[in-house]
Amino acid sequence: MVQNNKVITAKELTKKFGAFTAVDKISFEVEKGEIFGFLGANGAGKTTAMRMLCGLSLPSSGEATVAGYDVYKENELIKKNIGYMSQKFSLYEDLTIKENIRFYAGIYGLSDEKIKEKTELLVKELHLEGEEKTLVRALPLGWKQKLAFSIAIVHDPAIVFLDEPTGGVDPITRREFWTLIYEAAERGITIFVTTHYMDEAEYCNRVSIMVDGRIDALDSPANLMKTYSAGSMDEVFLQLARKASRSE
Protein backbone atom coordinates (compact mmCIF):
# COMPACT_ATOMS: atom_id res chain seq x y z
CA MET A 1 0.00 0.00 0.00
CA VAL A 2 2.75 2.40 0.87
CA GLN A 3 4.44 3.00 -2.45
CA ASN A 4 8.08 3.95 -2.77
CA ASN A 5 8.28 4.36 0.97
CA LYS A 6 6.20 7.52 0.82
CA VAL A 7 3.99 7.61 3.91
CA ILE A 8 2.52 11.01 3.23
CA THR A 9 1.86 12.55 -0.18
CA ALA A 10 0.08 15.84 -0.67
CA LYS A 11 -0.70 17.38 -4.04
CA GLU A 12 -2.11 20.89 -4.27
CA LEU A 13 -3.88 20.33 -0.97
CA THR A 14 -6.08 23.32 -0.18
CA LYS A 15 -8.35 24.41 2.65
CA LYS A 16 -10.64 27.40 2.39
CA PHE A 17 -12.82 28.86 5.13
CA GLY A 18 -15.23 31.01 3.15
CA ALA A 19 -13.15 33.57 1.28
CA PHE A 20 -10.07 32.87 3.38
CA THR A 21 -7.58 30.35 2.06
CA ALA A 22 -5.87 28.86 5.08
CA VAL A 23 -3.83 26.31 3.15
CA ASP A 24 -3.02 27.18 -0.45
CA LYS A 25 -2.14 24.29 -2.78
CA ILE A 26 0.62 22.67 -0.78
CA SER A 27 2.48 19.70 -2.28
CA PHE A 28 5.05 17.56 -0.53
CA GLU A 29 6.02 14.00 0.29
CA VAL A 30 7.28 12.44 3.48
CA GLU A 31 9.27 9.23 3.54
CA LYS A 32 9.02 6.39 5.95
CA GLY A 33 11.07 6.85 9.10
CA GLU A 34 11.72 10.49 8.39
CA ILE A 35 11.55 13.30 10.93
CA PHE A 36 9.73 15.95 8.97
CA GLY A 37 9.66 19.48 10.40
CA PHE A 38 6.67 21.59 9.50
CA LEU A 39 7.58 25.20 10.20
CA GLY A 40 5.79 28.49 9.81
CA ALA A 41 4.77 31.59 11.71
CA ASN A 42 1.56 31.62 13.74
CA GLY A 43 -1.40 31.59 11.39
CA ALA A 44 0.63 30.31 8.42
CA GLY A 45 -1.70 27.30 8.14
CA LYS A 46 0.37 24.53 9.77
CA THR A 47 -2.31 23.23 12.10
CA THR A 48 -4.98 23.33 9.41
CA ALA A 49 -2.76 21.33 7.05
CA MET A 50 -2.04 18.82 9.78
CA ARG A 51 -5.71 18.45 10.68
CA MET A 52 -6.51 17.65 7.05
CA LEU A 53 -3.88 14.93 6.98
CA CYS A 54 -5.20 13.44 10.22
CA GLY A 55 -8.76 13.24 8.92
CA LEU A 56 -10.03 15.86 11.35
CA SER A 57 -10.80 18.40 8.65
CA LEU A 58 -12.09 17.88 5.14
CA PRO A 59 -9.86 19.41 2.42
CA SER A 60 -11.45 21.89 0.02
CA SER A 61 -9.46 20.58 -2.95
CA GLY A 62 -6.28 18.76 -3.89
CA GLU A 63 -5.16 15.25 -3.12
CA ALA A 64 -3.41 13.59 -0.24
CA THR A 65 -2.70 10.12 1.05
CA VAL A 66 -1.55 9.18 4.51
CA ALA A 67 -0.14 5.72 5.19
CA GLY A 68 -1.39 4.83 1.73
CA TYR A 69 -5.00 5.87 2.41
CA ASP A 70 -6.94 8.63 0.76
CA VAL A 71 -7.83 11.55 3.05
CA TYR A 72 -11.26 11.97 1.49
CA LYS A 73 -12.61 8.46 1.47
CA GLU A 74 -10.45 6.45 3.81
CA ASN A 75 -10.07 8.86 6.71
CA GLU A 76 -11.21 6.27 9.24
CA LEU A 77 -8.53 3.87 8.00
CA ILE A 78 -5.95 6.61 8.31
CA LYS A 79 -6.93 7.02 11.95
CA LYS A 80 -5.95 3.44 12.71
CA ASN A 81 -2.45 4.11 11.45
CA ILE A 82 -1.57 7.46 12.92
CA GLY A 83 -0.93 9.01 16.27
CA TYR A 84 -1.76 12.62 17.00
CA MET A 85 -0.72 15.01 19.70
CA SER A 86 -2.54 18.31 19.51
CA GLN A 87 -1.42 21.74 20.60
CA LYS A 88 -3.87 21.52 23.43
CA PHE A 89 -2.90 18.98 26.05
CA SER A 90 -5.36 16.18 25.61
CA LEU A 91 -4.94 13.46 28.17
CA TYR A 92 -7.64 13.10 30.80
CA GLU A 93 -6.46 15.09 33.78
CA ASP A 94 -8.84 13.32 36.14
CA LEU A 95 -7.48 9.90 35.25
CA THR A 96 -4.21 8.44 36.47
CA ILE A 97 -1.19 7.83 34.25
CA LYS A 98 -1.98 4.15 34.09
CA GLU A 99 -5.65 4.72 33.33
CA ASN A 100 -4.81 7.11 30.50
CA ILE A 101 -2.43 4.59 28.94
CA ARG A 102 -5.00 1.85 29.33
CA PHE A 103 -7.77 3.91 27.77
CA TYR A 104 -5.85 5.07 24.70
CA ALA A 105 -4.26 1.68 24.15
CA GLY A 106 -7.67 0.07 24.54
CA ILE A 107 -9.48 2.20 22.00
CA TYR A 108 -6.80 1.37 19.43
CA GLY A 109 -7.59 -2.30 19.97
CA LEU A 110 -4.54 -3.49 21.92
CA SER A 111 -5.00 -6.73 23.84
CA ASP A 112 -4.96 -6.73 27.64
CA GLU A 113 -1.61 -8.46 27.59
CA LYS A 114 -0.17 -5.91 25.20
CA ILE A 115 -1.60 -3.06 27.26
CA LYS A 116 0.11 -4.37 30.36
CA GLU A 117 3.39 -4.78 28.55
CA LYS A 118 3.16 -1.30 27.01
CA THR A 119 2.27 0.29 30.32
CA GLU A 120 5.32 -1.19 32.03
CA LEU A 121 7.58 -0.20 29.17
CA LEU A 122 6.26 3.31 28.98
CA VAL A 123 6.42 3.94 32.71
CA LYS A 124 10.01 2.72 32.73
CA GLU A 125 10.99 4.79 29.70
CA LEU A 126 9.58 7.96 31.23
CA HIS A 127 11.00 7.17 34.68
CA LEU A 128 7.53 7.29 36.19
CA GLU A 129 7.93 4.17 38.32
CA GLY A 130 5.78 4.46 41.41
CA GLU A 131 3.73 7.27 39.88
CA GLU A 132 1.34 5.03 37.94
CA LYS A 133 -1.53 5.94 40.22
CA THR A 134 -0.89 9.68 40.17
CA LEU A 135 -3.56 11.77 38.51
CA VAL A 136 -2.25 13.34 35.32
CA ARG A 137 -3.46 16.69 36.64
CA ALA A 138 -0.72 16.60 39.26
CA LEU A 139 2.17 16.17 36.81
CA PRO A 140 4.45 19.04 35.73
CA LEU A 141 3.87 20.24 32.16
CA GLY A 142 7.05 18.71 30.78
CA TRP A 143 6.12 15.28 32.08
CA LYS A 144 2.60 15.65 30.78
CA GLN A 145 3.93 16.39 27.29
CA LYS A 146 6.30 13.44 27.33
CA LEU A 147 3.49 11.22 28.54
CA ALA A 148 1.15 12.57 25.86
CA PHE A 149 3.72 11.77 23.18
CA SER A 150 4.31 8.27 24.47
CA ILE A 151 0.58 7.65 24.55
CA ALA A 152 0.16 9.04 21.03
CA ILE A 153 2.45 6.25 19.79
CA VAL A 154 1.28 3.54 22.18
CA HIS A 155 -0.33 1.63 19.29
CA ASP A 156 2.85 1.81 17.15
CA PRO A 157 1.36 3.93 14.35
CA ALA A 158 3.03 4.39 10.97
CA ILE A 159 3.11 8.14 11.47
CA VAL A 160 2.76 10.44 14.42
CA PHE A 161 1.64 14.05 14.01
CA LEU A 162 2.92 16.42 16.66
CA ASP A 163 1.50 19.93 16.82
CA GLU A 164 3.94 22.14 18.74
CA PRO A 165 4.66 19.40 21.24
CA THR A 166 7.25 21.36 23.20
CA GLY A 167 5.43 24.67 23.62
CA GLY A 168 6.07 26.11 27.06
CA VAL A 169 8.50 23.38 28.08
CA ASP A 170 11.94 24.02 29.61
CA PRO A 171 15.10 23.35 27.51
CA ILE A 172 16.11 20.23 29.42
CA THR A 173 12.73 18.62 29.03
CA ARG A 174 12.72 19.65 25.37
CA ARG A 175 15.94 17.79 24.84
CA GLU A 176 14.51 14.73 26.60
CA PHE A 177 11.44 15.04 24.44
CA TRP A 178 13.55 14.95 21.31
CA THR A 179 15.32 11.87 22.58
CA LEU A 180 11.92 10.22 22.70
CA ILE A 181 11.24 11.39 19.15
CA TYR A 182 14.51 9.93 17.89
CA GLU A 183 13.78 6.63 19.61
CA ALA A 184 10.37 6.51 17.95
CA ALA A 185 11.90 7.31 14.56
CA GLU A 186 14.40 4.51 15.03
CA ARG A 187 11.50 2.14 15.56
CA GLY A 188 10.30 3.14 12.09
CA ILE A 189 7.63 5.64 13.11
CA THR A 190 7.55 8.61 10.77
CA ILE A 191 7.49 11.92 12.66
CA PHE A 192 5.59 14.92 11.36
CA VAL A 193 6.23 17.81 13.73
CA THR A 194 5.44 21.51 13.85
CA THR A 195 7.54 23.77 16.00
CA HIS A 196 8.57 27.35 16.63
CA TYR A 197 11.97 26.45 18.01
CA MET A 198 14.61 26.69 15.31
CA ASP A 199 17.07 24.54 17.19
CA GLU A 200 14.45 21.83 17.01
CA ALA A 201 14.14 22.43 13.27
CA GLU A 202 17.79 21.49 12.99
CA TYR A 203 17.04 18.11 14.57
CA CYS A 204 14.76 17.26 11.63
CA ASN A 205 15.79 15.34 8.53
CA ARG A 206 13.88 17.69 6.32
CA VAL A 207 12.03 20.90 6.96
CA SER A 208 9.29 22.75 5.14
CA ILE A 209 8.53 26.39 5.83
CA MET A 210 5.00 27.64 5.35
CA VAL A 211 4.28 31.28 4.61
CA ASP A 212 0.72 32.53 4.08
CA GLY A 213 -0.67 29.04 3.52
CA ARG A 214 1.98 28.05 0.96
CA ILE A 215 5.14 25.99 1.35
CA ASP A 216 7.92 28.40 0.41
CA ALA A 217 10.88 26.18 1.14
CA LEU A 218 11.45 22.45 1.61
CA ASP A 219 14.82 20.80 2.12
CA SER A 220 17.21 19.50 4.72
CA PRO A 221 18.25 22.13 7.27
CA ALA A 222 21.83 22.12 5.93
CA ASN A 223 20.71 22.71 2.37
CA LEU A 224 18.28 25.43 3.41
CA MET A 225 21.02 27.30 5.23
CA LYS A 226 23.17 27.03 2.12
CA THR A 227 20.41 28.18 -0.25
CA TYR A 228 19.58 31.21 1.84
CA SER A 229 23.23 31.72 2.75
CA ALA A 230 22.28 31.84 6.39
CA GLY A 231 24.28 30.86 9.47
CA SER A 232 21.35 29.24 11.24
CA MET A 233 17.81 28.04 10.71
CA ASP A 234 16.73 31.10 12.61
CA GLU A 235 17.97 33.34 9.81
CA VAL A 236 16.39 31.16 7.14
CA PHE A 237 13.08 31.34 8.93
CA LEU A 238 13.25 35.09 9.43
CA GLN A 239 14.10 35.72 5.76
CA LEU A 240 11.07 33.70 4.67
CA ALA A 241 8.61 34.64 7.36
CA ARG A 242 9.19 38.37 6.88
CA LYS A 243 7.61 38.07 3.46
CA ALA A 244 4.35 37.06 5.04
CA SER A 245 1.54 39.47 4.30
CA ARG A 246 -0.93 38.06 6.77
CA SER A 247 -0.41 38.09 10.46
CA GLU A 248 -2.24 36.39 13.27
Added chain:
Amino acid sequence: MRVLKFLLQKELRQIFRDPSILKILFIMPMVQLLILPLAADFEIKNINLGVVDHDHSEYSRKLVTKIISSGYFRLKDYSPSFREGLHSIELDKTDLILEIPAHFERDLVKENQSTLLVAVNAINGIKAGLGGAYIQGIIQDYNQGIRAQWIQQPRLLPQPTIEVSFSDWFNPNMNYRVFMVPGILVMLITIIGSSFASNNIIREKEMGTIEQINVSPIKKSQFILGKLIPFWLLALAVLTFGLLLARIVYGIVPLGHYITIYIFASIYLLAILGLGLLLSTYAQTQQQSMLVSFFITMIFNLLSGLFTPIESMPEWAQVITRLNPVSYFIEVMRMVVLKGSGLADIKTHILAMLGFAVFFNGWAILNYRKRSG
Protein backbone atom coordinates in the same frame (compact mmCIF):
# COMPACT_ATOMS: atom_id res chain seq x y z
CA MET B 1 -17.57 -4.09 21.82
CA ARG B 2 -14.09 -4.00 23.30
CA VAL B 3 -13.75 -0.34 22.50
CA LEU B 4 -17.05 0.33 24.23
CA LYS B 5 -15.77 -1.44 27.31
CA PHE B 6 -12.81 0.92 27.51
CA LEU B 7 -15.03 3.95 26.95
CA LEU B 8 -17.42 2.90 29.71
CA GLN B 9 -14.62 2.13 32.09
CA LYS B 10 -13.12 5.55 31.56
CA GLU B 11 -16.45 7.34 31.86
CA LEU B 12 -17.46 5.60 35.10
CA ARG B 13 -14.04 6.23 36.61
CA GLN B 14 -14.34 9.93 35.85
CA ILE B 15 -17.87 10.17 37.23
CA PHE B 16 -17.07 8.41 40.47
CA ARG B 17 -13.90 10.38 40.87
CA ASP B 18 -15.80 13.67 40.86
CA PRO B 19 -17.45 13.94 44.28
CA SER B 20 -19.47 17.01 43.29
CA ILE B 21 -21.39 15.13 40.61
CA LEU B 22 -22.45 12.44 43.02
CA LYS B 23 -23.39 14.96 45.66
CA ILE B 24 -25.54 16.90 43.23
CA LEU B 25 -27.10 13.70 41.99
CA PHE B 26 -28.33 12.64 45.39
CA ILE B 27 -28.80 15.89 47.27
CA MET B 28 -30.86 17.46 44.50
CA PRO B 29 -33.57 14.80 44.61
CA MET B 30 -33.63 14.85 48.39
CA VAL B 31 -34.20 18.57 48.57
CA GLN B 32 -36.69 18.64 45.74
CA LEU B 33 -38.70 15.71 47.00
CA LEU B 34 -38.69 16.84 50.60
CA ILE B 35 -39.52 20.49 50.05
CA LEU B 36 -41.45 20.85 46.82
CA PRO B 37 -44.42 18.59 47.52
CA LEU B 38 -45.02 20.34 50.84
CA ALA B 39 -44.64 23.87 49.51
CA ALA B 40 -46.11 23.58 46.04
CA ASP B 41 -49.63 22.88 47.23
CA PHE B 42 -52.61 24.02 45.19
CA GLU B 43 -54.97 24.40 48.11
CA ILE B 44 -55.52 28.06 48.85
CA LYS B 45 -55.42 28.94 52.49
CA ASN B 46 -55.03 32.14 54.45
CA ILE B 47 -57.20 34.30 52.22
CA ASN B 48 -57.37 37.74 53.75
CA LEU B 49 -60.94 38.80 54.23
CA GLY B 50 -62.29 42.31 54.61
CA VAL B 51 -65.81 42.75 55.91
CA VAL B 52 -68.05 45.76 55.38
CA ASP B 53 -70.97 45.21 57.68
CA HIS B 54 -73.78 47.73 57.38
CA ASP B 55 -76.16 45.59 59.36
CA HIS B 56 -74.40 44.84 62.65
CA SER B 57 -76.93 42.17 63.39
CA GLU B 58 -76.71 38.76 64.97
CA TYR B 59 -77.08 37.19 61.54
CA SER B 60 -74.26 39.15 59.98
CA ARG B 61 -71.97 38.30 62.86
CA LYS B 62 -72.88 34.64 62.57
CA LEU B 63 -72.09 34.69 58.88
CA VAL B 64 -68.67 36.24 59.43
CA THR B 65 -67.87 33.80 62.22
CA LYS B 66 -68.86 30.91 60.00
CA ILE B 67 -66.60 32.12 57.23
CA ILE B 68 -63.63 32.57 59.52
CA SER B 69 -64.10 29.22 61.21
CA SER B 70 -63.85 27.46 57.85
CA GLY B 71 -60.09 27.82 58.17
CA TYR B 72 -59.57 29.26 54.71
CA PHE B 73 -60.06 32.91 55.61
CA ARG B 74 -58.46 35.35 57.97
CA LEU B 75 -60.36 38.43 59.03
CA LYS B 76 -57.97 41.24 58.26
CA ASP B 77 -60.12 44.31 57.96
CA TYR B 78 -63.43 45.58 59.21
CA SER B 79 -64.43 48.75 57.38
CA PRO B 80 -67.45 50.98 57.80
CA SER B 81 -67.88 51.60 54.06
CA PHE B 82 -67.26 49.76 50.83
CA ARG B 83 -64.97 52.53 49.68
CA GLU B 84 -62.70 52.00 52.66
CA GLY B 85 -62.90 48.26 52.20
CA LEU B 86 -61.74 48.71 48.63
CA HIS B 87 -58.88 50.84 49.86
CA SER B 88 -57.56 48.00 51.97
CA ILE B 89 -57.63 45.76 48.86
CA GLU B 90 -55.61 48.40 47.08
CA LEU B 91 -53.12 48.35 49.94
CA ASP B 92 -52.98 44.56 49.55
CA LYS B 93 -54.21 44.12 53.09
CA THR B 94 -57.15 42.01 51.96
CA ASP B 95 -57.91 39.75 49.02
CA LEU B 96 -61.66 39.69 49.26
CA ILE B 97 -64.43 41.96 50.56
CA LEU B 98 -67.73 40.76 51.83
CA GLU B 99 -70.31 43.55 51.97
CA ILE B 100 -73.32 42.87 54.12
CA PRO B 101 -76.10 45.37 53.35
CA ALA B 102 -78.11 47.21 55.99
CA HIS B 103 -81.26 45.38 57.05
CA PHE B 104 -79.69 42.09 56.04
CA GLU B 105 -81.28 40.27 58.94
CA ARG B 106 -84.64 41.98 58.58
CA ASP B 107 -84.88 41.32 54.86
CA LEU B 108 -83.90 37.73 55.33
CA VAL B 109 -86.48 37.10 57.98
CA LYS B 110 -89.32 39.18 56.60
CA GLU B 111 -88.85 38.96 52.86
CA ASN B 112 -87.08 35.67 52.73
CA GLN B 113 -84.25 37.11 50.70
CA SER B 114 -81.31 39.42 50.85
CA THR B 115 -78.27 40.19 48.76
CA LEU B 116 -74.61 40.01 49.68
CA LEU B 117 -71.77 41.49 47.68
CA VAL B 118 -68.44 39.71 47.31
CA ALA B 119 -65.63 41.64 45.67
CA VAL B 120 -62.44 39.74 44.87
CA ASN B 121 -58.98 41.00 44.09
CA ALA B 122 -58.22 39.01 40.95
CA ILE B 123 -54.55 39.87 40.57
CA ASN B 124 -53.76 36.32 41.61
CA GLY B 125 -56.25 34.45 39.47
CA ILE B 126 -56.07 31.13 41.27
CA LYS B 127 -56.50 32.73 44.67
CA ALA B 128 -59.41 34.85 43.45
CA GLY B 129 -61.20 31.98 41.77
CA LEU B 130 -60.87 29.56 44.63
CA GLY B 131 -61.48 32.22 47.31
CA GLY B 132 -64.70 33.29 45.57
CA ALA B 133 -65.81 29.69 45.26
CA TYR B 134 -65.07 28.89 48.89
CA ILE B 135 -66.97 31.88 50.22
CA GLN B 136 -69.89 31.10 47.96
CA GLY B 137 -69.98 27.59 49.30
CA ILE B 138 -69.92 28.80 52.87
CA ILE B 139 -72.65 31.36 52.27
CA GLN B 140 -74.82 28.72 50.63
CA ASP B 141 -74.33 26.45 53.57
CA TYR B 142 -75.23 29.30 55.88
CA ASN B 143 -78.32 29.91 53.79
CA GLN B 144 -79.36 26.29 54.14
CA GLY B 145 -78.97 26.59 57.88
CA ILE B 146 -81.29 29.59 58.02
CA ARG B 147 -83.84 27.88 55.82
CA ALA B 148 -83.83 24.89 58.09
CA GLN B 149 -84.35 27.16 61.01
CA TRP B 150 -87.22 29.21 59.61
CA ILE B 151 -89.06 27.01 57.25
CA GLN B 152 -90.56 23.97 58.81
CA GLN B 153 -89.50 21.39 56.27
CA PRO B 154 -92.77 19.82 55.11
CA ARG B 155 -91.87 16.19 54.94
CA LEU B 156 -94.52 15.45 52.41
CA LEU B 157 -93.57 18.15 50.01
CA PRO B 158 -89.84 17.83 49.65
CA GLN B 159 -88.16 20.54 47.69
CA PRO B 160 -86.87 19.26 44.41
CA THR B 161 -83.16 19.67 44.82
CA ILE B 162 -80.32 17.86 43.16
CA GLU B 163 -77.55 17.00 45.49
CA VAL B 164 -74.29 15.94 43.97
CA SER B 165 -72.13 13.62 45.97
CA PHE B 166 -68.51 13.11 44.98
CA SER B 167 -66.42 10.05 45.25
CA ASP B 168 -62.78 10.56 44.36
CA TRP B 169 -61.43 7.49 42.72
CA PHE B 170 -57.79 6.44 42.71
CA ASN B 171 -56.91 9.11 45.22
CA PRO B 172 -59.79 8.90 47.68
CA ASN B 173 -58.36 11.34 50.17
CA MET B 174 -57.42 13.78 47.42
CA ASN B 175 -53.93 13.55 48.81
CA TYR B 176 -52.06 16.20 46.99
CA ARG B 177 -48.65 14.63 47.57
CA VAL B 178 -49.55 11.32 46.00
CA PHE B 179 -50.31 13.34 42.92
CA MET B 180 -47.29 15.63 42.97
CA VAL B 181 -44.41 13.46 44.18
CA PRO B 182 -44.29 11.08 41.18
CA GLY B 183 -44.46 14.09 38.88
CA ILE B 184 -41.66 15.90 40.62
CA LEU B 185 -39.55 12.77 40.41
CA VAL B 186 -40.06 12.73 36.65
CA MET B 187 -39.05 16.36 36.43
CA LEU B 188 -35.93 15.57 38.38
CA ILE B 189 -34.62 12.72 36.28
CA THR B 190 -35.45 14.75 33.18
CA ILE B 191 -33.13 17.51 34.34
CA ILE B 192 -30.40 15.01 35.17
CA GLY B 193 -30.82 13.12 31.92
CA SER B 194 -30.88 16.12 29.67
CA SER B 195 -28.00 18.07 31.12
CA PHE B 196 -25.44 15.70 32.64
CA ALA B 197 -24.55 13.73 29.55
CA SER B 198 -24.48 16.77 27.29
CA ASN B 199 -22.31 18.73 29.69
CA ASN B 200 -19.95 15.81 29.85
CA ILE B 201 -19.42 15.80 26.08
CA ILE B 202 -19.03 19.55 25.94
CA ARG B 203 -16.45 19.36 28.68
CA GLU B 204 -14.45 17.09 26.41
CA LYS B 205 -14.83 19.68 23.69
CA GLU B 206 -13.60 22.42 25.99
CA MET B 207 -10.70 20.38 27.31
CA GLY B 208 -9.69 19.35 23.81
CA THR B 209 -9.81 15.65 24.60
CA ILE B 210 -12.54 15.18 22.02
CA GLU B 211 -9.93 15.86 19.32
CA GLN B 212 -7.98 12.91 20.56
CA ILE B 213 -11.13 10.80 20.33
CA ASN B 214 -11.94 12.10 16.86
CA VAL B 215 -8.49 11.26 15.58
CA SER B 216 -8.84 7.68 16.84
CA PRO B 217 -10.73 4.88 15.09
CA ILE B 218 -13.60 5.02 17.63
CA LYS B 219 -16.92 4.86 15.82
CA LYS B 220 -19.52 7.57 16.36
CA SER B 221 -22.05 5.11 17.73
CA GLN B 222 -19.48 3.72 20.15
CA PHE B 223 -18.66 7.17 21.42
CA ILE B 224 -22.32 8.09 21.88
CA LEU B 225 -23.15 4.80 23.58
CA GLY B 226 -20.14 5.30 25.82
CA LYS B 227 -21.65 8.57 26.99
CA LEU B 228 -25.22 7.36 27.10
CA ILE B 229 -24.93 4.20 29.15
CA PRO B 230 -23.22 5.62 32.27
CA PHE B 231 -25.70 8.46 32.64
CA TRP B 232 -28.57 6.12 31.91
CA LEU B 233 -27.49 3.98 34.83
CA LEU B 234 -26.96 7.02 37.01
CA ALA B 235 -30.42 8.42 36.28
CA LEU B 236 -31.99 5.05 37.07
CA ALA B 237 -30.11 5.08 40.36
CA VAL B 238 -31.54 8.52 41.13
CA LEU B 239 -35.01 7.26 40.21
CA THR B 240 -34.58 4.37 42.63
CA PHE B 241 -33.44 6.74 45.32
CA GLY B 242 -36.42 9.00 44.65
CA LEU B 243 -38.93 6.15 44.72
CA LEU B 244 -37.45 5.01 48.01
CA LEU B 245 -37.76 8.50 49.45
CA ALA B 246 -41.35 8.71 48.25
CA ARG B 247 -42.09 5.45 49.97
CA ILE B 248 -40.33 6.20 53.22
CA VAL B 249 -41.22 9.87 53.62
CA TYR B 250 -44.64 10.08 52.01
CA GLY B 251 -45.69 6.46 52.21
CA ILE B 252 -46.31 6.36 48.48
CA VAL B 253 -46.43 2.77 47.34
CA PRO B 254 -47.40 2.34 43.70
CA LEU B 255 -50.56 0.36 43.10
CA GLY B 256 -48.93 -1.01 39.95
CA HIS B 257 -45.57 -2.73 39.71
CA TYR B 258 -42.26 -1.00 40.17
CA ILE B 259 -41.08 -2.98 37.19
CA THR B 260 -43.58 -1.16 34.96
CA ILE B 261 -42.13 2.15 36.09
CA TYR B 262 -38.59 0.94 35.43
CA ILE B 263 -39.38 -0.38 31.97
CA PHE B 264 -40.92 2.89 30.96
CA ALA B 265 -38.21 4.95 32.68
CA SER B 266 -35.50 3.03 30.82
CA ILE B 267 -36.96 3.96 27.46
CA TYR B 268 -37.79 7.45 28.60
CA LEU B 269 -34.21 8.05 29.69
CA LEU B 270 -32.91 6.91 26.33
CA ALA B 271 -35.05 9.60 24.74
CA ILE B 272 -34.06 12.33 27.17
CA LEU B 273 -30.37 11.42 27.07
CA GLY B 274 -30.61 11.44 23.29
CA LEU B 275 -31.94 14.96 23.47
CA GLY B 276 -29.03 15.97 25.68
CA LEU B 277 -26.54 14.36 23.31
CA LEU B 278 -28.13 16.12 20.38
CA LEU B 279 -27.74 19.38 22.23
CA SER B 280 -24.08 18.69 22.85
CA THR B 281 -23.40 18.18 19.16
CA TYR B 282 -24.53 21.75 18.53
CA ALA B 283 -23.26 23.61 21.60
CA GLN B 284 -19.63 24.63 21.86
CA THR B 285 -19.50 25.69 25.51
CA GLN B 286 -21.13 24.46 28.70
CA GLN B 287 -22.89 27.82 29.10
CA GLN B 288 -24.59 27.43 25.76
CA SER B 289 -25.80 23.95 26.51
CA MET B 290 -26.90 24.84 30.05
CA LEU B 291 -28.98 27.75 28.82
CA VAL B 292 -30.62 25.77 26.06
CA SER B 293 -31.32 22.75 28.22
CA PHE B 294 -32.68 25.02 30.94
CA PHE B 295 -35.01 26.58 28.39
CA ILE B 296 -36.14 23.25 27.00
CA THR B 297 -36.71 21.55 30.35
CA MET B 298 -38.61 24.59 31.59
CA ILE B 299 -41.04 24.37 28.67
CA PHE B 300 -41.21 20.61 28.99
CA ASN B 301 -42.06 20.84 32.67
CA LEU B 302 -44.61 23.62 32.35
CA LEU B 303 -46.34 21.84 29.48
CA SER B 304 -46.13 18.42 31.08
CA GLY B 305 -49.34 18.40 33.05
CA LEU B 306 -47.40 18.43 36.29
CA PHE B 307 -48.76 21.75 37.50
CA THR B 308 -51.78 22.33 35.31
CA PRO B 309 -54.02 19.73 33.73
CA ILE B 310 -53.30 19.22 30.05
CA GLU B 311 -57.04 18.94 29.32
CA SER B 312 -57.57 22.55 30.25
CA MET B 313 -54.84 23.87 28.00
CA PRO B 314 -55.76 25.46 24.67
CA GLU B 315 -55.80 23.09 21.72
CA TRP B 316 -52.47 24.21 20.29
CA ALA B 317 -50.79 23.72 23.66
CA GLN B 318 -52.29 20.24 23.89
CA VAL B 319 -50.66 19.43 20.56
CA ILE B 320 -47.32 20.56 21.98
CA THR B 321 -47.74 18.33 25.02
CA ARG B 322 -48.05 15.36 22.65
CA LEU B 323 -44.55 16.23 21.43
CA ASN B 324 -43.27 16.51 24.98
CA PRO B 325 -41.74 13.31 26.37
CA VAL B 326 -42.13 14.57 29.94
CA SER B 327 -45.92 14.63 29.69
CA TYR B 328 -45.95 10.94 28.77
CA PHE B 329 -43.85 9.95 31.73
CA ILE B 330 -45.87 12.01 34.19
CA GLU B 331 -49.02 10.42 32.89
CA VAL B 332 -47.49 6.95 33.12
CA MET B 333 -46.20 7.60 36.64
CA ARG B 334 -49.62 8.67 37.83
CA MET B 335 -51.31 5.80 36.05
CA VAL B 336 -49.01 3.25 37.62
CA VAL B 337 -48.78 4.81 41.06
CA LEU B 338 -52.42 5.80 41.53
CA LYS B 339 -54.37 3.50 39.25
CA GLY B 340 -52.13 0.46 39.19
CA SER B 341 -51.84 0.40 35.41
CA GLY B 342 -49.74 -2.32 33.84
CA LEU B 343 -47.67 -2.57 30.67
CA ALA B 344 -50.72 -3.19 28.49
CA ASP B 345 -52.29 0.07 29.62
CA ILE B 346 -49.24 2.15 28.75
CA LYS B 347 -48.55 0.50 25.41
CA THR B 348 -49.10 3.64 23.37
CA HIS B 349 -46.92 5.63 25.76
CA ILE B 350 -44.11 3.12 25.33
CA LEU B 351 -44.38 3.23 21.56
CA ALA B 352 -44.35 7.02 21.54
CA MET B 353 -41.30 7.04 23.80
CA LEU B 354 -39.46 4.57 21.56
CA GLY B 355 -40.16 6.98 18.73
CA PHE B 356 -38.66 9.88 20.68
CA ALA B 357 -35.62 7.79 21.57
CA VAL B 358 -34.91 6.79 17.98
CA PHE B 359 -35.51 10.31 16.75
CA PHE B 360 -33.24 12.14 19.20
CA ASN B 361 -30.43 9.58 19.18
CA GLY B 362 -30.55 9.17 15.42
CA TRP B 363 -30.29 12.90 14.95
CA ALA B 364 -27.47 13.12 17.48
CA ILE B 365 -25.46 10.40 15.74
CA LEU B 366 -26.06 12.01 12.33
CA ASN B 367 -25.05 15.39 13.59
CA TYR B 368 -21.94 14.31 15.49
CA ARG B 369 -19.02 14.85 13.15
CA LYS B 370 -15.62 13.40 13.69
CA ARG B 371 -14.38 15.56 10.84
CA SER B 372 -15.21 19.22 10.39
CA GLY B 373 -16.23 20.52 6.98
